[in-house]
Amino acid sequence: MKRELFITRFIFVLAILLTVNLANAQKKAKAPFSVKNKTVKVFLTAQNTNYRLTQMETLHFVDKPQPVETEVAVFVDPSKTFQTMVGIGGALTDASAEVFYKLPKDKQKELLTAYYDKNSGIGYTLARTSIQSSDFSSASYTYMKDNDAALKTFSIDHDMKYRVPFIKEVLKAAGGKLTLFASPWSPPAWMKTNNDMLHGGRLKPEYYQSWANVYVKFVRAYEKQGIPIWGLTVQNEPMATQTWESCIYTAEDEHTFIKNFIGPTLHNSGLGNVKLMMWDHNRDLIYQRASTVLEDPEAAKYVWGVAFHWYETWTGAGMNFEGERRVAESFPNKPMMLTEGCAENFDASKMDTWNRGEKYGESLVNDFNAGTVGWTDWNILLDERGGPNHVGNFCFAPVHADTKTGALTYTNSYYYLGHFSKFIRPGAKRIVSSPSRDFLLSTAYVNPDGKIAVVVMNKTDKDIDYFLWLKGKAAKTTSPAHSIATLIIE
Numbered sequence: 001m002k003r004e005l006f007i008t009r010f011i012f013v014l015a016i017l018l019t020v021n022l023a024n025a026q027k028k029a030k031a032p033f034s035v036k037n038k039t040v041k042v043f044l045t046a047q048n049t050n051y052r053l054t055q056m057e058t059l060h061f062v063d064k065p066q067p068v069e070t071e072v073a074v075f076v077d078p079s080k081t082f083q084t085m086v087g088i089g090g091a092l093t094d095a096s097a098e099v100f101y102k103l104p105k106d107k108q109k110e111l112l113t114a115y116y117d118k119n120s121g122i123g124y125t126l127a128r129t130s131i132q133s134s135d136f137s138s139a140s141y142t143y144m145k146d147n148d149a150a151l152k153t154f155s156i157d158h159d160m161k162y163r164v165p166f167i168k169e170v171l172k173a174a175g176g177k178l179t180l181f182a183s184p185w186s187p188p189a190w191m192k193t194n195n196d197m198l199h200g201g202r203l204k205p206e207y208y209q210s211w212a213n214v215y216v217k218f219v220r221a222y223e224k225q226g227i228p229i230w231g232l233t234v235q236n237e238p239m240a241t242q243t244w245e246s247c248i249y250t251a252e253d254e255h256t257f258i259k260n261f262i263g264p265t266l267h268n269s270g271l272g273n274v275k276l277m278m279w280d281h282n283r284d285l286i287y288q289r290a291s292t293v294l295e296d297p298e299a300a301k302y303v304w305g306v307a308f309h310w311y312e313t314w315t316g317a318g319m320n321f322e323g324e325r326r327v328a329e330s331f332p333n334k335p336m337m338l339t340e341g342c343a344e345n346f347d348a349s350k351m352d353t354w355n356r357g358e359k360y361g362e363s364l365v366n367d368f369n370a371g372t373v374g375w376t377d378w379n380i381l382l383d384e385r386g387g388p389n390h391v392g393n394f395c396f397a398p399v400h401a402d403t404k405t406g407a408l409t410y411t412n413s414y415y416y417l418g419h420f421s422k423f424i425r426p427g428a429k430r431i432v433s434s435p436s437r438d439f440l441l442s443t444a445y446v447n448p449d450g451k452i453a454v455v456v457m458n459k460t461d462k463d464i465d466y467f468l469w470l471k472g473k474a475a476k477t478t479s480p481a482h483s484i485a486t487l488i489i490e
């Protein structure tokens with residue numbers, strides 16, 4: 001009897017302790033965000049100035065319970081959280097690797113620090129590379145000999161000359177950790193209906209399984225080199241017939257390939273942890289493609305997320321952020337990631353064009369606010385011609401190298417990207433950031449260390465005074481004409 005009484009009392013006391021601890025935890029979790037004793041560091045990049053990710057003034061909060069309509073404000077609310085940041089970065093292409101190894105050693109080190117050091121550089125954490133060749137290779141190539149459906153001749157020997165050593169250097173510069181995903185531009189010519197790696201064509205049905213096996217071979221080969229592959233996309237730009245490596249998949253084709261071939265093949269090969277992304281093309285058709293695949297649970301179970309590019313302008317579709325929002329609303333458990341964007345039609349005389357950086361900023365802000373979890377620029381480095389590129393499709397990159405002198409040119413795109421990648425780290429949660437005027441663009445995140453990063457961009461010709469407002473407190477500052485700033489609340 002005494003033993004039973006003891007057990008009853010013990011359980012009673014334990015229940016009280018658990019209830020108190022739970023109440024305290026809930027109270028702590030629900031505690032409102034406070035700016036008490038917090039300051040705001042401002043980092044600025046602005047046209048017609050020398051400010052490039054330059055630390056400016058430190059702001060202080062004052063009481064401001066109710067802004068008035070004549071004032072401009074950016075309202076930030078850390079209590080409302082959304083998607084988690086995977087990372088921000090750029091593509092490690094054959095072209096970038098080849099240019100890198102034409103640089104002097106000190107310039108190679110400078111470039112790696114500029115991109116991957118989070119203190120001295122802009123802290124990239126995300127990267128993309130190709131499976132076989134892309135337009136940003138010096139020539140087309142494959143990993144196996146003609147008509148080798150069994151893949152007995154599969155080899156990444158081509159990549160071992162430049163690309164694999166380059167990625168290893170990047171991994172080292174990034175502290176040994178890099179979220180790297182890979183995309184194919186085209187199967188070998190003999191697997192395709194047009195017998196050509198270039199100019200579109202489609203994957204022949206009889207080679208669906210062989211081609212699915214190539215992804216597994218690629219991942220294993222790179223793993224053997226000490227390069228983990230975090231994710232894969234099914235096909236780069238599957239609706240574009242390009243003069244370079246390309247392959248057409250309709251929505252139904254991609255659905256079939258995911259459901260019956262690439263999805264099960266990755267799973268059965270022990271690579272079910274590799275994140276498979278569908279689409280990997282422009283925003284304009286993103287909803288149609290996503291709904292076709294993801295409404296089938298048997299296909300959707302293999303898909304981690306939806307990849308997309310920003311090249312709508314040449315189709316006349318505009319930036320079309322609404323398509324992203326519809327996918328995020330309709331398929332909230334399938335993350336979205338921008339996997340490619342760059343300025344095309346390279347012209348060395350336009351290296352300093354300011355609106356190129358602003359296009360990056362506009363896309364980054366709107367993509368993140370629409371629910372995107374990662375953002376991947378195209379080539380991290382190109383030469384003085386915007387290449388190398390085996391079909392003359394020369395483009396801009398954030399950094400260009402003069403391969404004759406070894407000089408590096410950092411375009412304003414590099415700095416606009418840095419306002420996000422340097423201050424918004426993997427694991428950060430997006431929070432509310434709402435400007436009271438549409439001439440300011442803004443997004444905001446709370447980082448794993450508790451610091452809040454608020455990005456504010458001004459595309460107008462005028463300086464704009466505004467308040468950074470949080471829960472009845474505000475700090476006043478100015479957004480210069482054609483500028484981007486990151487405000488760190490700590």
